[in-house]
Amino acid sequence: MREHAPVTVTPEEQAEQRAYMEKVRELPHRPTSYYVVTYGCQMNAHDSEKLAGMLSEMGMTEASSREQADLVLFNTCCVRDNAERRALGNVTWLKELKKDKPELIIGVCGCMIQQPGMAEKILRQYKFIDLAFGTSNLHRLPQLLYEELESARPVVEVDATENLIAEGLPVKRLRPDHAYITIMYGCDNFCSYCIVPYVRGRERSREADAIIREAEALYAGGVKEIMLLGQNVNSYGKGLEGGVSFAGLLRQLDAIGIPRIRFMTSHPKDLSQELIEAMGECKHVCPQFHLPVQSGNDGILRAMNRHYDRAAYLDKVARLRKAVPGIGLTTDIIVGFPGETEEQFQDTLSLVREVGYDSAFTFIFSPRPGTRAAAMPDQVPADVAQDRLERLLQVQEAAQLQAQRRFLDAQEEVLVESLSRRSAQAVSGKGLHGISVTFPGSLRDVGEIVPVRITECANNTLRGERLDKEKE
Ligand code: SAH
Ligand code: SF4
Ligand code: F3S
Numbered sequence: 001m002r003e004h005a006p007v008t009v010t011p012e013e014q015a016e017q018r019a020y021m022e023k024v025r026e027l028p029h030r031p032t033s034y035y036v037v038t039y040g041c042q043m044n045a046h047d048s049e050k051l052a053g054m055l056s057e058m059g060m061t062e063a064s065s066r067e068q069a070d071l072v073l074f075n076t077c078c079v080r081d082n083a084e085r086r087a088l089g090n091v092t093w094l095k096e097l098k099k100d101k102p103e104l105i106i107g108v109c110g111c112m113i114q115q116p117g118m119a120e121k122i123l124r125q126y127k128f129i130d131l132a133f134g135t136s137n138l139h140r141l142p143q144l145l146y147e148e149l150e151s152a153r154p155v156v157e158v159d160a161t162e163n164l165i166a167e168g169l170p171v172k173r174l175r176p177d178h179a180y181i182t183i184m185y186g187c188d189n190f191c192s193y194c195i196v197p198y199v200r201g202r203e204r205s206r207e208a209d210a211i212i213r214e215a216e217a218l219y220a221g222g223v224k225e226i227m228l229l230g231q232n233v234n235s236y237g238k239g240l241e242g243g244v245s246f247a248g249l250l251r252q253l254d255a256i257g258i259p260r261i262r263f264m265t266s267h268p269k270d271l272s273q274e275l276i277e278a279m280g281e282c283k284h285v286c287p288q289f290h291l292p293v294q295s296g297n298d299g300i301l302r303a304m305n306r307h308y309d310r311a312a313y314l315d316k317v318a319r320l321r322k323a324v325p326g327i328g329l330t331t332d333i334i335v336g337f338p339g340e341t342e343e344q345f346q347d348t349l350s351l352v353r354e355v356g357y358d359s360a361f362t363f364i365f366s367p368r369p370g371t372r373a374a375a376m377p378d379q380v381p382a383d384v385a386q387d388r389l390e391r392l393l394q395v396q397e398a399a400q401l402q403a404q405r406r407f408l409d410a411q412e413e414v415l416v417e418s419l420s421r422r423s424a425q426a427v428s429g430k431g432l433h434g435i436s437v438t439f440p441g442s443l444r445d446v447g448e449i450v451p452v453r454i455t456e457c458a459n460n461t462l463r464g465e466r467l468d469k470e471k472e
Contacts, residue, residue: 009139009166017054020142025059027149031070031105033063039087040077042229042264043200044110046171046180047138048075051109053170054141062172067097071105071145073131076112078195080366084112088126095128105148107131109138114199115369119156134158135200139166165206177224177415177447183211183249184230189267191294192305192376193334195368196231205236208244212252219258224449225415226253228263234270247278254282259449260415262434264290269307271316280323287324288434291317292332296351297344300337303376310351317355326406328358328433335392336365336385338376345388349395356403358435359460360396364389397459404435404457411467412437414452416445428461436461 024030034055038048051073052062063069074091077083091108098104106129113119114134123129131148133140136159148155165185173179187196188203215226228249230236236246244252246263253261261284268291279285291313295301298309320327333348352360364385367374412431420426420438427441431452438461439452452464 009164009168013139014168017139017142020146021054021057024142024146024149027146029103030058030149031060031103033069034060034071034073035063035066035069036073036075037066037087037090038075039083040075040079040111042180042227043182043231044075044077045174046182046229047110047135049171049173049180050138050169051075051141052172056172057170058142058145066094070103071107073107073109076108076110078112078115078199078368080363080368082366087112088122091126091129095126098128105130105145107133107145109133109135109141111135111196111199114158115195119158123154123156130154132156132158136160136164139164139169164201165204167206167210175417175447176222178227178417179218179223179225180227180229181211181214181218182206182229183233183246183263184236187231188235189232189307190305190372192303192372193337193365193368193374195371198370200231203232203235203238205230205238205240207240208237208242208249208252211249212256215253215256215258219256223258224447225260225262226258228253228261230263231265232267232270233263234266234272234275245272245274247272247274250275250278250282250285254284258284260432261285262288266291268293268313268316271320273319276316276319276323279320279327286328286432286434287326288328288330288432289320289324290330290332290434291320293351293355294332294334295337295340295344295348297340297347300340300344300347303339304334304337304373310347314351314354326433328435329355330359330361330434331355331357332361332363333392334363334365335388336380338365338373338380339378340365340380340388349392352392352395353399356399357396358403358433359400362389362392362396401457401459404462407431407433407435407454407462408457410454412452412454412462412464413449414439415449416441416447418446419443431462437464438462439464439466441466 036048036051038045066072076087113132119132137157144155184205186201186203190197234246237244414429414431414437416427416429420428426438427445428438431437451467454462454464456463
């Protein structure tokens with residue numbers, strides 16, 4: 001593997017982009033409102049908060065829908081084919097809107113655009129797009145938008161500078177009580193099916209001090225839960241001076257006093273005993289772990305380039321459960337990987353039964369251009385993969401209901417996110433174990449942590465009654 005020293009965006013470049021924010025602000029014909037449409041993972045959701053932060057600094061307000069906005073930005077994902085198709089379908093839909101509103105600015109950015117040649121291809125095909133930039137150019141939005149507004153011609157920028165770390169960007173957070181903090185960028189794992197290392201660049205960690213300062217400021221501002229983000233948080237710190245490990249970082253963050261700390265995603269191969277111990281000892285780290293297994297079969301795991309086998313994975317699950325009894329466990333699974341036989345798929349089913357996950361994200365393998373798996377022989381026919389997905393969902397559902405019985409009658413502290421979608425007299429949020437909990441409540445509970453006694457396990461959500469009766 002080549003060594004890439006991370007390069008923090010220089011103070012000069014930051015100042016330059018700030019100057020462009022000012023310049024856009026002063027343009028008489030600049031857009032006055034924006035809407036950001038986000039696809040993909042939490043990383044992208046957080047990137048969208050940074051895009052929104054920059055657009056706000058440029059004097060724009062957030063529109064209530066894309067139809068109302070003067071500028072619509074699509075922050076795309078390309079991890080599976082359907083993510084790309086969905087984004088492009090929605091971009092096409094805006095073309096009609098632009099016919100009635102020619103001044104509308106349409107931008108596309110994110111992982112899909114970072115693929116080689118993609119920006120040019122999209123601009124050729126979708127002539128109404130005004131702005132396209134890659135994940136490595138996110139911090140340059142002010143300048144790119146300024147150039148677009150001044151030239152009234154499409155502006156495209158996709159750099160290969162994939163080892164950049166952009167500190168100090170303005171962030172417009174979606175929630176006042178909960179915040180994402182990116183701790184590392186990129187991925188070096190090259191799982192054979194995955195496009196992320198190609199569109200997010202090499203693995204690089206932010207300085208621990210910068211992360212701690214950000215967390216302290218968030219806590220001082222009233223944030224109750226932070227979610228640390230990275231494609232592979234367990235290898236945090238690689239290449240940094242001072243040798244901070246992820247477990248070490250967690251301990252430092254734990255000392256701040258923020259009530260809840262979560263993180264994702266962890267790669268099983270890098271899940272260390274040191275981290276398992278830190279999980280058991282840190283007071284504010286939630287008893288929850290997302291540990292993507294992808295397959296329960298050793299041959300498939302090898303072909304996926306995952307660097308662990310079924311036994312090693314199960315051993316880590318057992319050690320986690322020992323250190324943190326009752327821990328919430330979730331996973332990602334791919335079915336229909338090239339060459340996967342029925343027998344190998346059965347190994348995935350048996351692993352799901354054995355572990356008893358609290359929830360699982362399940363996917364049909366989608367060949368991604370440039371990845372090794374896309375070129376492998378014995379691609380599994382779509383109907384076979386679909387059938388496996390359905391069978392997997394059934395097994396997972398049963399295992400999940402069984403696993404969640406451990407919460408019956410127990411108390412969960414729930415950070416309320418919103419009114420329940422089903423009832424105006426109920427609210428829902430996440431319990432400490434990372435599972436959704438719904439209980440009677442009202443809008444004034446949003447953003448509060450409420451103790452709840454669990455009375456019912458339904459699929460993907462627990463229901464309960466509140467234990468702070470006086471507030472009802
Ligand atoms: N870095 C994280 C996840 C990144 S993508 C990790 O390593 O776990 C999220 C999930 O999408 C993956 O865990 C995997 O299950 C799924 N995924 C990635 N590439 C895929 C592909 N080509 N087809 C189907 N699912 C895929
Ligand atoms: Fe993709 Fe594997 Fe990296 Fe996760 S660890 S982002 S699945 S290459
Ligand atoms: Fe998608 Fe990019 Fe995340 S490809 S899953 S948005 S890192």
